[in-house]
Amino acid sequence: MVRLKSWRFGLTAALLGLALMCPVVASAAEAVDEQPSFTKDIAPIFRDKCEACHRPGYIAPMSLQTYAEVRPWARSIKQRVESRQMPPWHIDKAVGVQSFKNDRSMTDAEIETVVRWVDNGAPQGNPSDLPPAAVFADDDVWNYADFFGGPPDVVIHSTPYTMPALAQDHWWKPEVSTGLTEDRWIRGIEIRPTTVPGRRITHHALARLQQEEEDEALGAASDIGPGLLMEWAVGKQGEIMRPNSGKLIKAGSSIVWDIHYHAVGEQITDTVELGLYLYPKGEEPKFRQVLAAFSTFEGGREALSILPNQVTVTEAFHVMKQNGRIENFQPHLHLRGRGMQMEAILPDGERRVLSLVSKFDFNWHNNYVYADDAAPLLPKGTVLAFKAWYDNTAGLRGNPDPNQWVGWGDRTVDEMGHAWVNVTYLDDADFEAATAERAATLETATDEE
Numbered sequence: 001m002v003r004l005k006s007w008r009f010g011l012t013a014a015l016l017g018l019a020l021m022c023p024v025v026a027s028a029a030e031a032v033d034e035q036p037s038f039t040k041d042i043a044p045i046f047r048d049k050c051e052a053c054h055r056p057g058y059i060a061p062m063s064l065q066t067y068a069e070v071r072p073w074a075r076s077i078k079q080r081v082e083s084r085q086m087p088p089w090h091i092d093k094a095v096g097v098q099s100f101k102n103d104r105s106m107t108d109a110e111i112e113t114v115v116r117w118v119d120n121g122a123p124q125g126n127p128s129d130l131p132p133a134a135v136f137a138d139d140d141v142w143n144y145a146d147f148f149g150g151p152p153d154v155v156i157h158s159t160p161y162t163m164p165a166l167a168q169d170h171w172w173k174p175e176v177s178t179g180l181t182e183d184r185w186i187r188g189i190e191i192r193p194t195t196v197p198g199r200r201i202t203h204h205a206l207a208r209l210q211q212e213e214e215d216e217a218l219g220a221a222s223d224i225g226p227g228l229l230m231e232w233a234v235g236k237q238g239e240i241m242r243p244n245s246g247k248l249i250k251a252g253s254s255i256v257w258d259i260h261y262h263a264v265g266e267q268i269t270d271t272v273e274l275g276l277y278l279y280p281k282g283e284e285p286k287f288r289q290v291l292a293a294f295s296t297f298e299g300g301r302e303a304l305s306i307l308p309n310q311v312t313v314t315e316a317f318h319v320m321k322q323n324g325r326i327e328n329f330q331p332h333l334h335l336r337g338r339g340m341q342m343e344a345i346l347p348d349g350e351r352r353v354l355s356l357v358s359k360f361d362f363n364w365h366n367n368y369v370y371a372d373d374a375a376p377l378l379p380k381g382t383v384l385a386f387k388a389w390y391d392n393t394a395g396l397r398g399n400p401d402p403n404q405w406v407g408w409g410d411r412t413v414d415e416m417g418h419a420w421v422n423v424t425y426l427d428d429a430d431f432e433a434a435t436a437e438r439a440a441t442l443e444t445a446t447d448e449e
Contacts, residue, residue, distance in 0.1 A: 035116070035117075035120050035123070036113050036114075036116055036117040036120070037117070037123050037124060037125025037126070037129065038067045038070065038071075038117070038122065038123065038124050038125050039067070039124060039125035039126055039127055039128075039129040039130040040125050040126065040129035041113055041117065041125075042070070042113070042114060042117050043067075043130055043131055044131050045106065045110050045113065045114065046064050046065075046070070047131060047134045049087045049104055049105075049106055049110070050064050050086070050087060051064060051065055051134050051136075052136065055136065057196075059199075059234060064077075065133070065134075067124045070122075071122055071124075074117075074118045074122040075118060077114065077118065078114060078115055078118040078119075081106060081111055081114045081115070082111060082114075082115055084105070084106075084111075085361075087104050087105060087106060088104075088361060088363075088364035088366060089103065089104055089105035089366060090357045090358070090359050090360060090361060090364070090366060091105075091355060091356070091357055091366075091368055092355075092356040092357065092358045093105075095353050095355075095356040096342075096352075096353045096354050096355045096356055097354055097355055097370055097374050097375075097376065098374075099370065099371040099373070099374035100368055100369055100370060100371055100374075101369045101370070101371050101372075102367070102368070102369045142190055142275055143190060143237070143238065144188050144190055144238065144240060144275075144277060147188070147240065148187075148188055148277045151275070152188075152190065152275030152276055152277050153276060153277060153278040154178065154179070154180070154275070154276040154278065155273055155274065155275050155276075156176060156178055156179075156207075156255050156273070156274045156276070157176070157194065157271045157272070157273050157274075158172070158174055158176060158205075158255075158257040158259060158271045158272045158273075159172075159174040159176065159271065160269055160270070160271050161259070161261065161269065161270065161271070162267060162268070162269040163201045163261045163262075163263060163264075163267065163268050163269075163270075164263060164267055165263060165264075165265050165266050165267045166263055166265065167263045168263075169203070169260060169261065169262045169263075169411060169412070170260075170261045170262075171258065171259065171260055171261070171410055172257065172258075172259040172261060173256065173257060173258050173259070174256075174257050175210065175254050175255070175256045175257070176254060176255050176257065177252075177253075177254050177255075178249060178253045178254060178255060180249060180250070180251050180252070180253060181251050181252075182251050182281075183248065183249070183250045183251055184248075184249055184278045184279070184281075185246040185247070185248055185249075185278065185279040185283070185284055185285055186229075186241070186246050186247040186248075186249055186276050186277065186278060186279075187240070187241050187246050187277050187278065187279050187285070188238070188239070188240045188241065188276075188277035189229060189230045189238050189239055189247075189274070189275065189276060189277070190230075190237060190238035190274075190275040190277075191205065191207060191230045191231070191232040191237060191238060191272065191273070191274050191275070192232055192237055192272070192273060193205070193232065193270055193271075193272055193273075194270055194271045194272065194273045195270050197266075197268050197270065198268060198270025198271070198272075200264045200266075200268065201261050201262060201263070201264055201268050201270065202232070202259065202260070202261060202270070202272065203233075203260040203261065203262050203412070204231060204232060204233040204259075204260050204365070205231065205232040205233075205257065205258070205259045205260070205272040206228055206230075206231050206257070206258040206259070207228070207229045207230050207231070207255050207256075207257060207272075207274045208227070208228050208229065208255065208256040208257075208258065209227065209228070209229045209247075209249060209253060209255065210253060210254045210255070210256050211249070211250040211252070211253035211254075212250065227290050227291045227292055227293065228291050228293060228420065229247070229249075229255070229274065229291070230274065230291075231365070231420065232272065233365035234363065234364060234365060236330070236365050236366070236367045238275075239328075239367075239369070239422075241285070241289060242287075242289075242327070242372065242424070244285050244286045244287060245285050245286070245287035245288070245289050245424050246279060246285040246287075246288070246289060247288070247289050247290070247291075248288055249276070255274060257272065259272055260410065286430070287424045287425065287426065287430070288424070288425055289327065289422055289423065289424045289425075290422070290423055290425070291420060291421070291422050292420075292421050292422075292423060293332075293418045293419070293420060294316070294318050294342075294384060294386055294418060294419045294421055295316045295318075295386070295417065295418050296314050296315065296316050296340060296386040296387065296388035296417035296418060296419065297314035297315065297316050297388070297417055298314075298315075298316050298317075301408040302407075302408070304407055304408040304415060304416075304417060305405070305407060306336060306390045306392050306405065306406040306407070306415055307392065307405060308392060308402060308403045308404060308405055309392065309393055309394070309402050309403065310392055310393065311338070311389065311390065311391050311392070311393065312389075312390045312392065313387065313388070313389055313390075314387070314388050314390075314417060315385065315386060315387040315388070316385075316386050317345075317383050317384070317385050317386075318383065318384045318386075319381065319382075319383055319384075320378060320379075320380055320381065320382045320383075320384065320423075321380060322380050322425045322426070322427075323377075323378070323379050323380050323425065323426045323427070323428065323430075323431035324377075324378055324380075324423045324424060324425050324426060325375050325376070325377050325378075325423070325424045325426065325434065326342075326344075326354065326370065326375060326376040326378060326421060326422075326423060327369065327370060327375055327421075327422035327423065327424060328367055328368055328369045328370060328420075328421060328422050329342050329354065329355040329357075329367075329368045329370075329419060329421060330365070330366065330367040330368065330419060330420040330421070331357050331360055331388075331419050332365070332416055332417075332418050332419065332420060333360055333362065333388060333390070333415065333416060333417055334362055334412055334413075334414060334415045334416055335362050335398055335399065335400060335412060335413065335415075336390045336391055336392050336396065336399060336406060336415055337360045337362065337388065337389070337390060337415065337416075337417070338358075338359075338360055338389040338390060338391040338396065339356065339357055339358045339359065339360050339388070339389045340356075340357050340360065340386065340387065340388045340389070340417075340419060341353060341355070341356045341357075341386070341387045341388075342354045342355050342356075342384065342385075342386055342419060342421070343384070343385040343386075343387070344376060344378050344382050344383070344384060344385075345382065345383040345384075345385055346378070346379070346382055347379060347381040347382060352376070354376050355368060362398075362412070367420070373438065373441050377426075377431065377434055377435050377438060379431065384421075386418075386419055388417045390406075390415060390417075392404075392406060400413050401413075
């Protein structure tokens with residue numbers, strides 16, 4: 001009897017152990033299945049967030065379109081993604097508005113997927129899981145043509161410029177007539193060097209609108225005139241106005257170009273072209289939008305003084321003379337620029353940090369365009385406060401010389417400090433309607449949560 005009980009106990013224990021092992025084996029199999037692969041999990045992320053730059057013949061140093069191209073860079077990709085250096089999106093995610101129309105950053109879940117994929121050996125996966133190849137417009141195709149049903153209505157070229165093969169940086173500032181004989185309203189803008197070789201020598205290009213204006217028509221931007229129409233730089237090439245809003249371009253106006261060229265070892269002649277999509281004749285949008293350059297320091301350009309081996313902080317304040325909707329935030333600094341903050345001080349004294357870029361990177365001129373339901377609505381009398389940080393120490397990677405005093409200048413080794421901000425002006429009735437609609441939207445969203 002004792003032997004029988006022992007045998008039965010052993011059998012029972014064995015069956016129990018087998019039963020306990022089965023879920024473990026199943027879980028292990030499921031875990032293997034859940035490990036991300038390139039074809040199923042990583043390629044879709046790269047299609048959406050990386051390939052616009054990382055493709056053959058374009059601005060990134062390597063293509064990331066195929067597994068063979070990606071695999072040698074896996075560890076480097078993990079480091080850049082995990083630290084949020086790539087994709088380039090430098091808005092502080094813990095401060096201010098977090099809803100944007102053009103957010104190209106990876107989500108926390110996407111970053112976690114990339115990290116797990118690399119940590120598990122960066123497997124290729126089943127080739128049949130690979131998503132269709134991304135389709136990009138050719139460099140000579142206007143990107144907004146499909147959206148507007150055709151190419152730009154007006155294309156304005158800068159006068160040609162030849163950059164020598166070897167030379168110091170050059171700045172080309174011709175003035176070119178728009179050719180308009182009547183006032184028109186702009187609903188979309190694109191800008192770019194005219195040829196692919198021209199993109200190699202063009203550091204950035206500004207197209208400033210020159211026309212007669214009355215101060216009261218320009219609200220917070222009255223100190224700079226009608227302002228910049230558009231800038232071309234890596235990371236930015238155009239914008240589409242919100243419905244029923246636009247930029248006014250007047251008869252007899254002109255474009256004052258400000259183009260920064262740099263030598264690339266080959267003589268290249270090129271122009272920059274500005275494409276304007278116009279509202280139909282006689283159609284006038286209700287709201288006017290102006291792109292302002294808000295300084296981040298007081299006292300004019302000569303006042304910018306960045307001492308050697310120090311961190312310098314500057315700030316400036318601008319009063320909004322009309323109600324307005326802030327459409328975007330684009331910091332502009334140079335190599336020692338470390339960060340910039342835009343804050344609203346409301347007439348009642350309330351302070352709201354709208355956006356903060358805490359890890360500015362001069363290689364990427366990101367324009368952060370607020371989503372329709374998040375663009376800040378600010379009453380007239382609001383003070384827009386801008387603060388900028390400059391790190392002129394050896395601790396900042398890429399600092400040309402931390403022992404050098406730095407002031408304002410066009411050269412990359414000089415410094416600047418301003419924010420490009422589109423403001424759409426609203427009269428009192430429209431401002432009250434917009435704030436009421438925003439409050440109702442927020443209440444509905446809260447109720448749904």
